[in-house]
Amino acid sequence: VGKGKINVEVVSANPRQDAERLLRSFMKQVYRRPVEDAHVQIFLKVIQQRLDAGLGFAQAMLAGYTGVLASPEFVYLDEKPGRLDDNALATRLALFLWNSGPDDALRQRAAKGELHRPEVLKSETARLLADPKSQRFVDAFLDYWLEVRRMEETTPSTALYNDYYLDDSLNEAALDETRFYFAELLRGNLPARNVVASDFTFLNERLASHYGIPDVKGSTMRRVALPADSPRGGFMTQASVLKITANGTTTSPVLRGKWILERILGIDIPPPPPVAAVEPDIRGAVTIRQQLVKHREDASCASCHSKMDPPGFALENFDVMGAWRDNYRGVDKDKKPEKGLGKNGQPFEFHFGLPVDAAGELPDGRPFKDIKEFKQLLRSEDRLVARNLAQQLLVYATGAPVRFTDRAAIEQILDRAKPADYGVRSLVHAIVQSEGFRNK
Numbered sequence: 001v002g003k004g005k006i007n008v009e010v011v012s013a014n015p016r017q018d019a020e021r022l023l024r025s026f027m028k029q030v031y032r033r034p035v036e037d038a039h040v041q042i043f044l045k046v047i048q049q050r051l052d053a054g055l056g057f058a059q060a061m062l063a064g065y066t067g068v069l070a071s072p073e074f075v076y077l078d079e080k081p082g083r084l085d086d087n088a089l090a091t092r093l094a095l096f097l098w099n100s101g102p103d104d105a106l107r108q109r110a111a112k113g114e115l116h117r118p119e120v121l122k123s124e125t126a127r128l129l130a131d132p133k134s135q136r137f138v139d140a141f142l143d144y145w146l147e148v149r150r151m152e153e154t155t156p157s158t159a160l161y162n163d164y165y166l167d168d169s170l171n172e173a174a175l176d177e178t179r180f181y182f183a184e185l186l187r188g189n190l191p192a193r194n195v196v197a198s199d200f201t202f203l204n205e206r207l208a209s210h211y212g213i214p215d216v217k218g219s220t221m222r223r224v225a226l227p228a229d230s231p232r233g234g235f236m237t238q239a240s241v242l243k244i245t246a247n248g249t250t251t252s253p254v255l256r257g258k259w260i261l262e263r264i265l266g267i268d269i270p271p272p273p274p275v276a277a278v279e280p281d282i283r284g285a286v287t288i289r290q291q292l293v294k295h296r297e298d299a300s301c302a303s304c305h306s307k308m309d310p311p312g313f314a315l316e317n318f319d320v321m322g323a324w325r326d327n328y329r330g331v332d333k334d335k336k337p338e339k340g341l342g343k344n345g346q347p348f349e350f351h352f353g354l355p356v357d358a359a360g361e362l363p364d365g366r367p368f369k370d371i372k373e374f375k376q377l378l379r380s381e382d383r384l385v386a387r388n389l390a391q392q393l394l395v396y397a398t399g400a401p402v403r404f405t406d407r408a409a410i411e412q413i414l415d416r417a418k419p420a421d422y423g424v425r426s427l428v429h430a431i432v433q434s435e436g437f438r439n440k
């Protein structure tokens with residue numbers, strides 16, 4: 001196909017009959033419910049008009065197909081308020097777990113009027129999850145939930161972090177770690193507490209070197225048991241997350257803390273009042289902790305920062321690309337610099353600034369000294385972590401926000417998944433069976 005023309009023609013002895021047969025077959029595939037004859041006739045008329053105007057059969061059919069793909073019945077979901085019928089339920093399930101329309105098997109279940117039965121819905125959910133197309137769910141859900149779609153929005157500073165600049169292999173491995181990790185939680189029905197901490201992750205040689213983990217060779221990502229003293233494990237300390245919660249030059253406990261509260265714990269933070277933002281000192285002469293102490297002297301700021309800052313401080317030992325650090329990097333002409341060579345082949349210099357202090361205290365008074373102790377505190381909040389994951393999955397699956405009146409439904413989802421220790425796959429099954437998923 002080029003410049004609106006096609007290089008292959010289709011010869012038909014009975015163009016009207018063939019057009020209707022092909023059009024009905026096409027609409028059956030792309031429509032997400034039984035095709036009404038009136039809709040077929042609309043697009044059949046378009047095809048006939050093209051044939052009458054002297055266009056070839058192939059171009060006439062493409063005009064009809066284009067009309068179908070531009071129609072509201074294809075572009076928009078047709079979900080009526082109340083209980084979803086089986087066709088709408090099939091569509092919602094397929095969009096949830098495959099990011100596409102239902103296949104023939106799911107359509108047949110819906111056509112027989114049996115998809116709404118709990119045991120059938122459960123078996124179809126398991127079938128969709130077992131299909132390779134469920135990787136679309138993994139990728140799309142992580143883009144929404146953890147915002148990993150923003151991986152390329154920031155570029156490491158060429159002044160402070162030129163050793164990361166243009167390091168495509170590190171960026172790719174970081175994104176793969178997050179995707180492989182969630183896929184493993186889903187496949188193995190691992191407990192939701194693994195969102196916060198675990199004794200394994202997925203690495204290749206480049207990412208393992210970045211994390212300081214030895215004996216991982218080659219470019220292939222594989223499951224790796226973490227050393228007992230490793231700060232890694234869980235999503236919060238993955239390089240992808242640590243990169244998207246930094247700006248390439250500095251890290252901010254405020255931004256990272258807000259991300260943890262909203263994305264991991266499900267605690268909403270209201271928009272900030274109209275006050276000056278706190279910008280980290282890239283000279284390394286004043287720590288962000290010292291600046292935030294003054295910032296919290298404003299009572300309107302303290303109410304939110306008392307919640308956001310401690311989780312953010314727990315991640316301060318990780319730089320803009322998620323590598324461990326004991327001191328901040330800075331630029332100071334009066335100090336002896338550290339020298340490095342960037343991925344672009346250009347030398348760069350920086351100096352080590354003030355030491356990192358990752359200690360903090362949760363709003364309930366429980367203290368922690370570093371990320372490992374912070375994770376231990378969160379691991380005791382299994383239901384809290386599982387509740388947020390369930391809410392994130394439900395919002396992704398339905399497109400509807402979880403409101404105050406939905407709290408009882410969320411608790412029922414958690415109760416269903418509790419016997420499996422809030423396993424991630426069990427949460428998905430419980431969501432599909434929930435009233436929130438089966439109703440609009």
